[in-house]
Amino acid sequence: MKLIIHRGTHEIGGSCVELCSDSGRTRIVVDVGMPLVSPERMPFEWRQYKNLSQEQLLEQRVLPSVEGLYNHQKLSISAVILSHAHQDHYGFFRFVHPDIPIYMSIGTKCIVEISNLFLGTGVNLNRVQTFTMWLPFRVGEFTITPYLMDHSAPDAAALLIEADSQRLFYTGDFRGHGRKHVLLERLIKNPIYNVDCLVMEGSMIGREEGQFPDENAVEQAIFEIIANQSSYAFVFCSSQNLDRLVSIYRAVKRARKVLVIDLYTAFVLDKLSAISRSIPQFDWEEVRVLYAYSHAKKLAEYDRKLLYKYKKAKIGWDEILTNPHDMVVLSKDNFYFRKVVLRKLDTSSGSKAIYSMWHGYIEQTDLPQVLESHNIELVEIHTSGHAYVGDLKKLACAINARYLVPIHTFYPEKFLQMSPKVILLNDDEQMTLADSTK
Numbered sequence: 001m002k003l004i005i006h007r008g009t010h011e012i013g014g015s016c017v018e019l020c021s022d023s024g025r026t027r028i029v030v031d032v033g034m035p036l037v038s039p040e041r042m043p044f045e046w047r048q049y050k051n052l053s054q055e056q057l058l059e060q061r062v063l064p065s066v067e068g069l070y071n072h073q074k075l076s077i078s079a080v081i082l083s084h085a086h087q088d089h090y091g092f093f094r095f096v097h098p099d100i101p102i103y104m105s106i107g108t109k110c111i112v113e114i115s116n117l118f119l120g121t122g123v124n125l126n127r128v129q130t131f132t133m134w135l136p137f138r139v140g141e142f143t144i145t146p147y148l149m150d151h152s153a154p155d156a157a158a159l160l161i162e163a164d165s166q167r168l169f170y171t172g173d174f175r176g177h178g179r180k181h182v183l184l185e186r187l188i189k190n191p192i193y194n195v196d197c198l199v200m201e202g203s204m205i206g207r208e209e210g211q212f213p214d215e216n217a218v219e220q221a222i223f224e225i226i227a228n229q230s231s232y233a234f235v236f237c238s239s240q241n242l243d244r245l246v247s248i249y250r251a252v253k254r255a256r257k258v259l260v261i262d263l264y265t266a267f268v269l270d271k272l273s274a275i276s277r278s279i280p281q282f283d284w285e286e287v288r289v290l291y292a293y294s295h296a297k298k299l300a301e302y303d304r305k306l307l308y309k310y311k312k313a314k315i316g317w318d319e320i321l322t323n324p325h326d327m328v329v330l331s332k333d334n335f336y337f338r339k340v341v342l343r344k345l346d347t348s349s350g351s352k353a354i355y356s357m358w359h360g361y362i363e364q365t366d367l368p369q370v371l372e373s374h375n376i377e378l379v380e381i382h383t384s385g386h387a388y389v390g391d392l393k394k395l396a397c398a399i400n401a402r403y404l405v406p407i408h409t410f411y412p413e414k415f416l417q418m419s420p421k422v423i424l425l426n427d428d429e430q431m432t433l434a435d436s437t438k
């Protein structure tokens, strides 16, 4: 088996990994992500490139150089497999040749479908095949077994990939301090044996762990704020971060408050009920749904019946205005929040905003100034979606692969302190597992 990391050996984001059987007859690609940073390490702006042709995108090295993967090329890739539904792992799916089958988990498919509908990501889902966790499936000479992992995206998978008597384990993105931390604990206690090559993410290498060690600490900190709120509490959080939505819901329930979600979030939670019945839903007692015209329009295009379905939990502005100290409003920093929510609500005394996302995002906006101008106190409560260095070491040690290849990190050389078996690759460099020659 041959391994080529087309992007990700020296950066977080834009992950794209190719595996080729020794015979050369089967080539598969794992993740086709959009970069998070430019070659100059500035935030990647897709707007700057979106009018370029596929040839130009390849020429400028925006698209990873995988022969036979794209629309305009002669097809030679047998399948694309998606580890999870974060843009930096699937953002370039729209360019994949329409005849290449794409494999992903059920939860991942839900999120990709919703993003298609609301954000127009342009992914053709007709050829998607869903896989079941821990159930092997075959693609040509490869056998692939997905492993459910704890991550901020729901239903995220690591992949055990076998061919030519070689075994490679690709972790995808994972952590050990979320609501499914038991998954990593089990993997460390009962590791996969005889792994030749562990391709492991290292997002947290070189980053601070932060004030809140896990989702329980996040839930408790949110609870302490909303239990004592004297006016509105706004919580800024991605509607696709399922673990965080659960943390917020649990805090709201304990504090006996009302969680106000938008139609988009109600739809995400409804779709994800396919993977677990313990995911909070629009019709749970503490949850109410605020209708915004733009969301209602999108949803009606997809299925008008959903608008009636969610209506039983609908909340109006009158009710929100009457009980500000009970309202925990799930928010996004967008036009609707700035021009509708902030204009409708009187936030002049005691309102709080909880920013529950990566700190780097708020640094790129003027949200703190906007909140301050409305007398809203800002508090940041967040924990990372990625494994701490201690957990990376534990997993690497438990799996004890012949080779450890870093991916999804800005500091691959720091892996050298973790294990003597580290092999540092460059993007597009080929490694043959059988003899470890690159």
Ligand SMILES: [Zn+2]
Pocket: 084, 086, 151, 153, 173, 385
């Ligand atoms: Zn991710």
